[in-house]
Amino acid sequence: MTLDSHWFTEVCEEGGSALSLKIKRKLHEEQSEYQRIEIFETEKFGNLMVIDGFVMLSSRDNFLYHEMMSHPALFTHPEPKRVVIIGGGDCGTLQQVLRHDGVTSALQVEIDERVTRLAEQYFPELCENNSDPRAQFLFGDGIRWMKEADAGSMDVIIVDSTDPIGPAKGLFTEDFYRDCHRALGEAGVLVQQSESPMYHMDILGEMHAAMRAAGFDTTRTLHYPQPVYPSGWWSATMACKGVRPEDFRAEAAAARGFSTRYYNADIHRAALAQPEFCREAFGD
């Protein structure tokens, strides 16, 4: 069958596939300084944000991505206090980070302020904690900012970016990872969204290699479902300095004092398991 104009469709060239979501109406559209941002009201996925034609998030299923971009990294670090988010303009990752009582500062460095302003309007549930005194907002270039950051000034860095094309391209390079490595303390965790294991094993392989070349002891990919992204199977890759992914604070994760919808200690362990074809490609 052919879908009519009541659907938003994103084509994934690498997959020879497309995902469509049924929409009620377009709520907003603008060309910001950096990109084209659209907001739709969908039939079943709540509100949807699309940037340059690519789905960023929906109200219904963003909890998967945001929980998995934050909690595994924070429970891997022995005592995360200073967290920096590069990108993450919709504030969903920031919200999850702030659920950790031990965090003393959470800085979001987003290049496009319009993403955050639109999230406040169309995804207010993700922005409820933006007035937390530990939250800080800086709108600017995360790559340049990281280059100038003080050495040893962060515990966890979360790279919550768009795909490695356009403005986010420089976030997938050895140079950037070296700056992150320097900015992290003696124990430090970097985590970055790393596309689909189904379609993007080349990107994943290059990311592992670049992170190790930049000085990180260990790299490990986390797997989780994300229905609105190509293939529905998504990943985040952790690069660790002085800590090991398998030594994460499982008891603290199990006894966390906040509610989640996807994440728990078993899911954390599960996300670390490597499918056989990934194991062959980049080890355990």
Place this chain on the structure above:
Amino acid sequence: MTLDSHWFTEVCEEGGSALSLKIKRKLHEEQSEYQRIEIFETEKFGNLMVIDGFVMLSSRDNFLYHEMMSHPALFTHPEPKRVVIIGGGDCGTLQQVLRHDGVTSALQVEIDERVTRLAEQYFPELCENNSDPRAQFLFGDGIRWMKEADAGSMDVIIVDSTDPIGPAKGLFTEDFYRDCHRALGEAGVLVQQSESPMYHMDILGEMHAAMRAAGFDTTRTLHYPQPVYPSGWWSATMACKGVRPEDFRAEAAAARGFSTRYYNADIHRAALAQPEFCREAFGD
């Protein structure tokens, strides 16, 4: 954007979503005694079988489903010898079952012989082991067949069916599960494809309840990715008689003498982990 006629599209009403795959051409189309079967050659997913408009399998990613429908159940049973597959006409599950040396008989009970004949033609890689002397084929109604089966005559039952509409509806009932329970030996495992945790929590909840009402001690849902199915996140649910899912033969799974592309002992354990919202809905 709107997709042109070079795409096959399956709409998922429950999800308000649709998945499309780019096609090169239609290879075959027929109305069998039971259903409408189409075979396409896709751009990136190899061959694609569609039944009554729903994607059944693609050459590229069926390994996920077939490995997860077979190996967890077989490594949960202490010594699986006699395996029955209800449905599974494409022979992909049968092929995985036959990789276990200890299996002495693997019987596939498929209602529609045409599915198997078309699999032999368009998915020959799944049918390579069909001449194994342990493999048996019966074309008929699996529900009626199970009702008449000898008590205690099976170790593992795999229900590899279409969705719970049309001919497969009776496979999702307490009556059928009671027949399976009776047909299994003192130790026995039933596993059934159980739709998407993203879209079908109602079906999953009813399945757990019906399996327990039919006499099974324990039920447990396994989670895994399946890009060509709605949401990309799929499940299988195990019902156990006299064995426990968490006591699976992990050492044997790790030392299995056959190659896999997705499954391994870590992935088995990972698939058993329950997302927080599933835990709330049907326990660990």
